[in-house]
Amino acid sequence: MNRFISIASLLLPSLLLQNFLLQNQAFAMDYTERDEVRAFVKELAAAESFDEKELLSLFKHAEYKQKIVDAISRPAEKVLNWDAYQDIFLTERRIEAGVEFMYENRDALAAASKTYGVPPVIITAIIGVETMYGRITGGYRVLDALATLSFDYPPRSRFFRSELKHFILLAREEKRMITDLTGSYAGAMGMGQFIPSSYRRYAVDFDQDGHRDIWNNPTDAIGSVANYLAEHGWQREGRVTVAVDAVGVPADIFNESLKPTRTVAELRELGLREESLVMDEMVSPMRLVGKQGDEFWLGLKNFYVITRYNHSKLYAMAVFQLSEGLRKGSAEFAVR
Numbered sequence: 063m064n065r066f067i068s069i070a071s072l073l074l075p076s077l078l079l080q081n082f083l084l085q086n087q088a089f090a091m092d093y094t095e096r097d098e099v100r101a102f103v104k105e106l107a108a109a110e111s112f113d114e115k116e117l118l119s120l121f122k123h124a125e126y127k128q129k130i131v132d133a134i135s136r137p138a139e140k141v142l143n144w145d146a147y148q149d150i151f152l153t154e155r156r157i158e159a160g161v162e163f164m165y166e167n168r169d170a171l172a173a174a175s176k177t178y179g180v181p182p183v184i185i186t187a188i189i190g191v192e193t194m195y196g197r198i199t200g201g202y203r204v205l206d207a208l209a210t211l212s213f214d215y216p217p218r219s220r221f222f223r224s225e226l227k228h229f230i231l232l233a234r235e236e237k238r239m240i241t242d243l244t245g246s247y248a249g250a251m252g253m254g255q256f257i258p259s260s261y262r263r264y265a266v267d268f269d270q271d272g273h274r275d276i277w278n279n280p281t282d283a284i285g286s287v288a289n290y291l292a293e294h295g296w297q298r299e300g301r302v303t304v305a306v307d308a309v310g311v312p313a314d315i316f317n318e319s320l321k322p323t324r325t326v327a328e329l330r331e332l333g334l335r336e337e338s339l340v341m342d343e344m345v346s347p348m349r350l351v352g353k354q355g356d357e358f359w360l361g362l363k364n365f366y367v368i369t370r371y372n373h374s375k376l377y378a379m380a381v382f383q384l385s386e387g388l389r390k391g392s393a394e395f396a397v398r
């Protein structure tokens with residue numbers, strides 16, 4: 063046994079060292095010297111009228127980050143269960159900070175709610191779950207993140223090269239220094255964590271000062287989050303999800319899809335007791351394992367819309383339940 067350990071421990075460092083050297087050989091290289099980067103730059107310069115040399119020189123500043131590859135290889139939502147989600151997102155602190163955010167931004171929230179039909183508590187809960195109301199917006203340079211994922215993470219390179227293009231275009235449109243912009247390891251930016259394509263498509267200049275700034279401007283962030291949800295089909299006055307008693311209902315109908323595909327009538331025939339929804343409402347039955355065991359919920363259209371922000375039912379449920387906490391916490395002032 064001892065012999066095995068000693069052989070293994072001798073082998074291990076040399077293997078690690080070999081890997082380390084191989085990796086560094088591959089990545090120490092300047093991005094501007096890589097063929098695929100040059101091809102990317104050439105194509106983008108031609109398509110969008112950039113100076114090719116200038117655009118290429120941008121990649122002198124791009125740095126490969128192993129931490130980014132490590133982070134994207136294990137997304138949090140695949141690891142966390144509902145129990146852990148609750149501990150992170152449904153805390154007193156997050157509710158209190160959210161109520162404060164709502165109070166400070168009550169005019170913008172009221173205006174966004176009127177324009178887009180999304181309740182202030184939902185807009186606030188999204189910003190609360192994403193970035194703790196703008197406090198934690200990500201410390202990676204977006205250029206490093208998108209260059210690393212575009213050129214050194216083959217499984218998603220197509221997606222991230224497209225985001226890298228959008229990012230460069232966005233910086234030009236909003237007159238921002240590319241090297242100054244920071245975000246998550248996946249290039250999501252600002253209070254609402256928009257990836258560049260979403261930023262260009264859904265961000266709005268809600269305070270009408272001529273710039274779409276969800277990096278620092280809470281009014282623009284509020285309008286942009288509301289617009290994003292509205293554009294994905296948010297139903298004004300619609301509910302999000304309903305807790306149900308599903309004892310006796312066949313287990314295989316739960317967690318089929320995020321999209322509502324079953325009618326209330328169909329579920330009632332299967333034994334579901336639910337009186338508050340109309341029979342032809344489309345729902346998605348969910349089972350979550352919470353602190354007290356199984357919880358049964360019906361996701362409605364607006365629940366599905368929240369999952370367009372992040373494709374996870376736990377994410378959407380955390381947003382919904384935080385919004386309920388905010389609704390109670392902000393009851394003393396009018397904006398809800």
Ligand SMILES: [Ca+2]
Binds near residue numbers: 267
């Ligand atoms: Ca603005």
